[in-house]
Amino acid sequence: MIPLTVTELATLVGGRPHGISGLSPPDAGGTGRSEGRAPVIITGPVIIDSRQAVPGCLFAALPGEHTDGHDFAAAAVTAGAAAVLATRPVDAPAVLVDDVTAALGALAQHVVGTLGATVVALTGSSGKTSTKDLIAQLLQRAGPTVWTPDSFNNEIGLPLTALRAEPSTRYLVLEMGARGLGHIRALTALTPPRIGVVLNVGTAHIGEFGGREAIAQAKGELVEALPTAAEGGVAVLNADDPLVRAMASRTRARVVLFGEAEDAGIRAGRVRLSEDGRPSFRLYTPTGHADVIMRLYGEHHVSNALAAAAVAHEAGMSAEAIAEALSGAGTLSRWRMEVTERADGVTIVNDAYNANPDSMRAALRALASMGRGRRTWAVLGTMAELGDDSYAEHDAVGRLAVRLNVSKLVSVGGPEAARLDMGAKNEGSWGEESVHVSDAQAAVDLLQDELRPGDVVLVKASRSEGLEQVAMALADAAPRAGAAESVRPGGAARGEGEGAAAR
Known part of the structure; x- marks a missing residue:
């Protein structure tokens, strides 16, 4: 973050200094200096977890359902925080505001506007985090780049990411999620993008939106927020x-299409999958072409790679440089097709960060490709927020597992997960190859008893299900007793006082 005095911070967020001896408030023309003392300067980063405090950081005290960040203010300052952003007086130097989340947004807006970095924003029903990771790895070759960690893509996570930018930052890559209409519009107001990427419109959170058309309306708010083509705005569309x-x-920006369609400016041809499920393709751009052999698993990553290539091309990278970077790119975020090879030859694919019908189908197809000639296991849990379509979508995923010849389906959890099992059995031809268990520990017990060398295991569910416990226990070959109990499910951008679950 760019350095700020406490007084400058207070002015930017409409707050007032508290607990800083001798410091003049901003409306009194203060300079942020105590008499005879150096000014209190915040050098960043901004944190929401006091355990992450480092000298010069700003601790944002967010209130939550179970804990309150204000209770950790003193601990954060003791660990080095220069000040606290709070809504009430605390036993530490602070700037008091009416709403900490709104103050973070205002601060991010100022920092982004001051830096002049190119802001790249992306959204979509699935693949956002994987694509964001690819874009970041490509743009790093063009200049200093800051990107969204994990899925910090909402009104808390996005400002926290933007506030990691420094004066040298050239590119800021921001993932944007939405829980309804207007959410992306609000995020783009905080960090106005010059390049906007829309990956797809699927059925994720369809229960909240009410239909794919409403999802498209919400995702399209990103391209509506872009500058005009004359001002350098670029809409990258699938x-x-x-x-x-x-x-x-819906946009005044210049449009760049990516995909396998013939009229796409950034296009893939000769798409193939290796025996272990890694895609390769020929990348075509307006300035040349080159071959890509990806390290990631699953054909769905071809579309993600093309979106990233389109952004990199706008940054001036050649087709050869883009292909080289894509061929070397890996996963930066945890629990997204995270592959672990055990000593006994069992392969664990931890894709348990989140799930929706589209990403579930993509993961199952990847499993089928990875498991050619091997026994495959799909350990699947509930897909959340599907509304009235929930039972039908779970049933369809269970049926797809059968059609893809997945060897064993283990559905984990409540009634929706049971629908996965029912769909598989109703598809026919399976008998005892599908089983429903009550929880993660039961799944671990089952798999530890039945896995054989060479098996491939996919673990996937919505974030709320915490099925990463299963994948981590199996990957670590943990003892059966309590193998999954030591892992506590958590959300994205979660602080001591606030859960900022990404969508």
């Missing part, structure tokens, strides 16, 4: 998704 392609009419 040519293979009709609802995304149609967003071209």
